Amino acid sequence: MNYLDKYNKWLNDPSIDEETKEELKSIEGNNAEIEDRFYKELEFGTAGLRGVIGNGSNRMNKYTVTKATQGLANYINKNNPENKGVAISYDSRHMSKEFSEYTALCLNANGIKTYVFEELRPVPELSFAVRELNCIAGVMITASHNPPKYNGYKVYWEDGAQIVPPHDKGIITEVNSIEDFSTIKKITKEEAIKKGLYNVIGKKMDDKYIETLKNLVLNLDAIKKVQKDVNIVYTPLHGAGNVPVQRILKEIGFENVYVVPEQEKPDGDFPTVDYPNPEDERAFKLALELAKKVNADVVLANDPDADRLGVYAKDSKTGEYHSFTGNMSGLLIAEYELSQKQERGEIPANGALIKTIVSSNLADAIAKEYNLKLVEVLTGFKYIGEQMRLFEQTGENTYMFGFEESYGCLVGTHARDKDGIAAVMALCEAAAYYKTKGYTLWDQMMNIYEKYGYYKELTVSVTKEGVSGADEIKQIMENIRQNPITQLGKYKVLKFRDYKQGTIKDLETGSVENTNLPTSNVLYFDLNNDAWCCVRPSGTEPKIKFYIGIKENNMEDAEKSLKELAEKVKTLGQ
Numbered sequence: 001m002n003y004l005d006k007y008n009k010w011l012n013d014p015s016i017d018e019e020t021k022e023e024l025k026s027i028e029g030n031n032a033e034i035e036d037r038f039y040k041e042l043e044f045g046t047a048g049l050r051g052v053i054g055n056g057s058n059r060m061n062k063y064t065v066t067k068a069t070q071g072l073a074n075y076i077n078k079n080n081p082e083n084k085g086v087a088i089s090y091d092s093r094h095m096s097k098e099f100s101e102y103t104a105l106c107l108n109a110n111g112i113k114t115y116v117f118e119e120l121r122p123v124p125e126l127s128f129a130v131r132e133l134n135c136i137a138g139v140m141i142t143a144s145h146n147p148p149k150y151n152g153y154k155v156y157w158e159d160g161a162q163i164v165p166p167h168d169k170g171i172i173t174e175v176n177s178i179e180d181f182s183t184i185k186k187i188t189k190e191e192a193i194k195k196g197l198y199n200v201i202g203k204k205m206d207d208k209y210i211e212t213l214k215n216l217v218l219n220l221d222a223i224k225k226v227q228k229d230v231n232i233v234y235t236p237l238h239g240a241g242n243v244p245v246q247r248i249l250k251e252i253g254f255e256n257v258y259v260v261p262e263q264e265k266p267d268g269d270f271p272t273v274d275y276p277n278p279e280d281e282r283a284f285k286l287a288l289e290l291a292k293k294v295n296a297d298v299v300l301a302n303d304p305d306a307d308r309l310g311v312y313a314k315d316s317k318t319g320e321y322h323s324f325t326g327n328m329s330g331l332l333i334a335e336y337e338l339s340q341k342q343e344r345g346e347i348p349a350n351g352a353l354i355k356t357i358v359s360s361n362l363a364d365a366i367a368k369e370y371n372l373k374l375v376e377v378l379t380g381f382k383y384i385g386e387q388m389r390l391f392e393q394t395g396e397n398t399y400m401f402g403f404e405e406s407y408g409c410l411v412g413t414h415a416r417d418k419d420g421i422a423a424v425m426a427l428c429e430a431a432a433y434y435k436t437k438g439y440t441l442w443d444q445m446m447n448i449y450e451k452y453g454y455y456k457e458l459t460v461s462v463t464k465e466g467v468s469g470a471d472e473i474k475q476i477m478e479n480i481r482q483n484p485i486t487q488l489g490k491y492k493v494l495k496f497r498d499y500k501q502g503t504i505k506d507l508e509t510g511s512v513e514n515t516n517l518p519t520s521n522v523l524y525f526d527l528n529n530d531a532w533c534c535v536r537p538s539g540t541e542p543k544i545k546f547y548i549g550i551k552e553n554n555m556e557d558a559e560k561s562l563k564e565l566a567e568k569v570k571t572l573g574q
Helices: 001-010 018-025 031-038 062-078 096-109 123-132 167-176 189-194 204-214 222-228 242-251 281-294 326-345 361-371 382-396 420-436 442-452 466-482 555-569
Strands: 048-053 085-089 114-117 137-141 151-156 198-201 231-233 258-259 298-302 307-312 321-324 351-356 373-377 398-404 409-411 452-461 490-498 502-508 510-516 524-526 533-539 542-554
Touching: 001 018, 001 031, 018 382, 048 062, 048 398, 062 096, 062 137, 062 167, 062 524, 085 096, 085 123, 096 137, 096 151, 096 189, 096 533, 114 123, 123 137, 123 151, 123 204, 123 420, 151 361, 189 198, 198 298, 204 242, 204 420, 222 420, 231 281, 242 258, 242 420, 258 281, 281 298, 281 307, 298 420, 307 326, 307 420, 307 442, 321 326, 321 442, 326 361, 326 398, 326 409, 326 420, 326 442, 326 524, 351 361, 351 382, 361 373, 361 442, 382 398, 382 409, 409 420, 420 466, 442 452, 452 555, 466 524, 466 533, 466 542, 533 555, 542 555
Parallel strands: 085 114, 085 137, 114 198, 231 258, 231 298, 351 373, 351 398
Antiparallel strands: 048 151, 137 151, 298 307, 307 321, 398 409, 452 542, 490 502, 490 524, 502 510, 524 533, 533 542
8 A cells, every 4th residue: 555545544434523524624635744644654663663753654643642552452451361451651742641541542442440649750660660650561652852843752661661672562563453443442531541451640759759859969068068058040941851950959958049041841842942852052052151150069850751861061160061971971970879878888799780782881890990890781761761670580690880971870769761860960979079079070981081091972964755765774884784794984893793683793713602692783893992883773763873982091083083983984885
């Protein structure tokens, strides 16, 4: 069935409401628009759904959302003998509340109890709630840091982590088996409430979550010493982080927390930023202006669903604010947490630090320093969550810290996804502790580099939109796979990892070993001098991503080597 056939099918489908049909009729004759909306089904992938809001098979709307939910419900009913419920949360995006309602009622129509947050809540609290309520699954309506026109649908399993095999494939199979919207079950909200299927949650869960975070604080004495002297600037970027961040910082003792007023209220248009991504320095414009006015020690930003955290901190030598990459902030938190726990004698013999394959090799050095096992997983925090579950089941390792380069980490074990609220709390605690020693978070980052080496990383993203873009990305990956390089700039390739084939080839000896990780369309080059390069298509955006990392003896050399390598990777596969 081509895109025009799909378009006409929607126009003639009795399951589709008249308002939707009228909107679709308004684009009649605009073949480019029709093709974009209908050239494919909005794919339910291993990360759930993510797409542009609007009508059509390739859009986020009540039909694609409830189709996904019906598939999820079918899978749950086959794998849920205890009849556990599903927790549902959402962020500030357009249609987030409505999509959460459609999701809940579809699940209710299938006899599945739901626990719906009364208002927007962050990802980590949803992950926490799944475990706290003993749910079989969770759903978060969010498109994370994407532009305003997007929304998404993330599915969590009973361990509080996003779905991984076998559940992801099982749910995908069920979703794909639904061919007719008329098979999607329906129930009114009134009926669902009457049957005890639709349950509203809120303050009680907030209190439990905040109390759990407070128990993670390692050095309240340091906070008390400087609580009147540490100035914190924070922005939720119009998202879900504002209320929990303000609450946790107040309750652990910080007195000078300045929230960017223009970005405090939830707003799906994200009017003050190009897009709400704390990785983008432009998102910090207003926060940095405020920071200079109040002489802030640290400047922090969450994305709309508050799982990611962006950071700026002051250089005590120059008074300037410098940005942290996700690797830097994550590993600064790791070094602080582990050094404090070492002082307290709280690092077990079987402790483990988990990172993704595209994250900094500085993690390896820190793990070695604190006698931790370094566990490497595929890209995506769900794989860190999966390892945490395995640790719990086997007792083989004890989780100490986990992070990924994309501005996310998890302090504690209360959730199974990255927690931007806990990260704010940990960084502010670290800022207080280091202030008692006479230096800033930026100063401490330089101390870490001096201690372990100057590790620098960069992600080079190339956007390839639409049908032709997807084909081009596919071709680039195959070109690299079929013609593996032996030299990348000044670096020699030591090993070539192909995670799709599950192989690691040693280019010196020719020997091949297994990656021992699930298959994924990812290519990785181990380079000499602790440098590396990794290539993968984005799972959520029309991009191909080149991740690189280097190590040098000083910052100047590190920045130079990183720049040179970045130029070289852009030509890979071309």
